[in-house]
Amino acid sequence: MIDIGELLRAYRKGYFPMSDPSDGKLYWCQPYNRAIIPMESYRPSRDVRRLLRRNDFRVRFNTDFEGVIRACAAPRPNAVETWISESIIESYLELNRLGIAHSVESWYGDELAGGLYGLAIGGAFFGESMFYRRSYASRIAFDRLVMHLRKRGYLLLDAQIMNPHLQKLGAVDIPHKAYMQMLDAALHKKIPFL
Incomplete structure (x- = not known):
């Protein structure tokens, strides 16, 4: 398990952990460009709006954090390796017990259909990973997260590192210096997640 104090200090300094799938070794990442979601301009896609109106999914917070993080760590059809090691899982389970790590879950009946997890520190939410078992389930969870964070x-x-999925959700890359300024302002806030 990663030392919790070290982990929280790293986030406050703009770092986040990833493990090497080949040997499980932990690395601290601080990308030159950082992916963020501009919450003020976020708009859900037409498909997500349609699904929200249909009310097929129920969204919950923190009812199955371990289920979410383990689903995020599971092999995927397009990638058999994962950066989420058992050490990372154990650390984030502890952060969840401490009220710092949170999951946003999309439920389809009794099935955990998708979701995401991350850390809430001050006025910043650090999204770690997301997964889905049913189409759009993770996007529904993401939409509810953005609405929740806006409201709070x-x-x-x-969003850490840009990828095509994050781009579809509205993520933008910003330079490290701009990110650190945003992070500093956010960390000076004291906003409870729930």
């Missing part, structure tokens, strides 16, 4: 007054939704 969060300043930063950190």
Whole structure:
């Protein structure tokens, strides 16, 4: 398990952990460009709006954090390796017990159909990973997260490293210096997640 104090200090300094799938070794990442979600301009896609109206999914917070993180760590059809090691899982389970790590879950009946997890520190939410078992389930969870963070007054939704999926959700890359300024402002807030 990663030392919790070290982990929280790293996030406050703009770092996040990833493990090497080949040997499980932990690395601290601080990308030159950081992916963030501009919450003020976020708009759900037409498909997500349609699904929200149909009410097929129920969204819950923190009812199955371990289920979410383990689903995020599971092999995927397009990638058999994962950066989420058992050490990372154990650390985030502890952060969840401490009220710092949170899951947003999309339920389809009694099935955990998708979701995401991350850390809430001050006025920043650090999104770690997401998964889905049913189409759009993770996007529904993401939409509810953005709405929740907006309502609570969060300043930063950190998506860490840009990828095509995050781009579809509205993520943008910003330079490290701009990210650190946003992070500093967000960390000066004291906003409970729930």
